[in-house]
Amino acid sequence: MIIRLSDCPLQPWKNGLGSTREIAVHPACAGIDDFMWRVSIAEVDSAAPFSSFPGIDRQIALLDGNGFTMTLDDDRAHSLTTPFTPFAFAGEAKVAVTLVDGPTRDFNLMVRRARAQGELQCRDTPGSHRLAPDIVLVHCARGTVDTSEGQLHAGDAWLPGGTSITLAVGAVVLVVRITALS
Structure with missing residues (x-):
C-alpha cells in the first residue's frame, strides 16, 4: 500500500509543543498508548522539547533543513545535521532541542521495546533491491522509487506488497525493519 504524505493530516505532538504526520502504525488504528511500532514525520520549527515516550x-533521521542539536537528559548532546543518518535514543529520555538555522523535518520510528525491536536504515544505491521479510515500511526521502504498486516520490511511503524496490539515480530511501519479540 502506498501512503502519500499529503494524505497524512498534521496533528499535535503528544506534549502539544510541535506537530507531526503519522505515516503508519501497527497494529492498524492503534493509539499512542498501544502501538507496537509507529512511523511519523515531525515538523520541528522551534526549540520545543520532545515528547516523553x-x-x-x-530512531530519528533528518529529512529537510539544517538540523538541530539534541541534548538528552541534560548531559549528552547529539547533532542531527547529516540528512538520512539514523540516531537511536530512549523514548523516556528528556530531550531539549536547539535548531541550527531554521525549521526542519525529521523521520521518526518508535518501537515498544517490550514487544519488538526496530531498525532504521538508509539506502541510496541505484537499481533493484530485494526486501527482507522483516521490512515493514519503505520511505522515499529523495528522488523516485519504483514498487510493485506504483512509483514513490519524495515524501511517499510504502507498506511492502512485493519483494523488491528499484531506486532511480539520486534516490534515497529509509527502510524500517521490525522484529517482534516472543
Whole structure:
C-alpha cells in the first residue's frame, strides 16, 4: 500500500509543543498508548522539547533543513545535521532541542521495546533491491522509487506488497525493519 504524505493530516505532538504526520502504525488504528511500532514525520520549527515516550525505543533521521542539536537528559548532546543518518535514543529520555538555522523535518520510528525491536536504515544505491521479510515500511526521502504498486516520490511511503524496490539515480530511501519479540 502506498501512503502519500499529503494524505497524512498534521496533528499535535503528544506534549502539544510541535506537530507531526503519522505515516503508519501497527497494529492498524492503534493509539499512542498501544502501538507496537509507529512511523511519523515531525515538523520541528522551534526549540520545543520532545515528547516523553516511556518504554519506547526511538530512531530519528533528518529529512529537510539544517538540523538541530539534541541534548538528552541534560548531559549528552547529539547533532542531527547529516540528512538520512539514523540516531537511536530512549523514548523516556528528556530531550531539549536547539535548531541550527531554521525549521526542519525529521523521520521518526518508535518501537515498544517490550514487544519488538526496530531498525532504521538508509539506502541510496541505484537499481533493484530485494526486501527482507522483516521490512515493514519503505520511505522515499529523495528522488523516485519504483514498487510493485506504483512509483514513490519524495515524501511517499510504502507498506511492502512485493519483494523488491528499484531506486532511480539520486534516490534515497529509509527502510524500517521490525522484529517482534516472543
